[in-house]
Amino acid sequence: MLRRDALATLAVSGAGILLGGCSPAAAPVDAASAIDIGSLLHQLTDYTLRPNEGSAVLASLQGNRFTAAVDPTIQPTDFDAETDA
């Protein structure tokens, strides 16, 4: 079986490494985390945190992260939507 066939089979069956990341992570948002996110935002971006915005930023971040352990060797060239279908 080709590697990409194996990956596709895993994804169809919902088994193995692909299952974990298919739902957004959900962790509790607390005040301390909100303070930390302000520091992180300041260090990594041009943005600054507005008053009382930390919890919303953290909740959005947690809701939009894709954290599945996908096979790290997958390259864009492994699948070609133009020709594989």
Next chain:
Amino acid sequence: MSADASFQSVAELGAEIHARRISCADAAQQAFDRIHRFDPTLNSFITLVSDAAFAQAKQLDDEIAHGKYRGPLHGVPISIKDHIDTAGIRTTAGARSRIGNVPSTDAGVVKRLKAAGAVIVGKANMNKFADGESGDNPDFGKIRNPWNTAYSPGGSSSGSGAHVAAGIVPLSVGTDNGGSVRIPAALCGIVGLKPTHGRASLEGIFPRLYSLDHPGPLTRSVEDCAIALQILAGHDSGDRTTARQPVPDYRSALHSGIKGMTIGVDHAYVSVGQPDVLSAFNAALDTLRSLGAKIVDVTIPTADQLGAVGNTIASCEYSVAAAQLFHDHPTDFDAAVPPASSTADIKAGALIPAVDFIRATQQRRVLQEVYAKATHDVTAVVTPTYPLAGRPFGGYPRVQDKEFTANDATHYTFAFDVLGVPAISIPCGFSHDGFPIGLQIIARPFDEATVLRAAYAYEQATPWHTRHPVVAAAT
């Protein structure tokens, strides 16, 4: 031919112009007459360009008088979503802060439409920054659905949907990255096509989500959609993501019928929606069977799987697009109408680790392959387009005694932006209270011809596309 000339199709109006039974100037005048009657109610334009439209129409009339005919769009009035660049015409992306943005060149799709002879009458109101499907723009106001002006036409190509449904123009060009062509099409009772990613140029279009954006036509008939796609499709040297796939003759492929076509339905996927929507979908399956199609079960990736990938990609890409906007106008996202992204969402998108983004793009490749295998033995897949018949402004109604979420709203559409495959929405009925309902037909990458062929067969067998709303004229 439509009894009311206002609802003439592109094909009908184009033939009238070609035969010189109506001039391009008169066609433009008809469009502006309806704009002046109905737009005070619909609020569907941000900018009108009557001087430029009549000048262009005159030139096109001169060309016809001298034997030059550009094709079926020659002299046909159209509108353009206001985040698609138009040379010399302000292009706001639905934001008042960008009202001074006047591009010097046309977007790739606009170049093609103008070369084909289309006459731009104005720029369509839209969800601000093409974000969300509320039809509620905090800067330019609510866009109204011609079928019931207390309701939204959907979004984000809101004005485009309203123009076509109300008979103002027979064609508008919008964009779709979560359903923004197909959802207004469904809610306005018209046709909307999202082509394959890479089929049509994104050059000169506000890059909200660069790997998920798709330009596409909204029309009142499938034939018109084929005519428009013929103009829009093809490689563009200005957009290196456009594919070099050959572009077939879409219009001539319409008439082959669907006898023997195998069409897939994922019944687990088709579980979200109001009872009227699901009933109309099941009735559409019966019609497809009666036309000779074979309906079979398929299992495609779930909306949760595709949404997890798509939300990460969308969040990162929007933060990239929004960075300069935010720098220039920090308050531009403050009045975002849910489910549009808030300032917190933009900031969160900038914090998503690159590792997450890359994993999501890798997983998208896997899911594209899964979808291709799951649909290998079928020619097309069908779903409803939008789970609601009638989209209220503000919050969503409860559906089947459950909370209805923003993810539910794009349950049937976002997945196919993530996959990049072509999908069309066509009218398939009305709810008990008179709201249009859409049927979505999806095919393999670059097989828009099959999408159009199946849609045309269904359309010709049903009466839904012949119904038009009665809009209250301004007094």
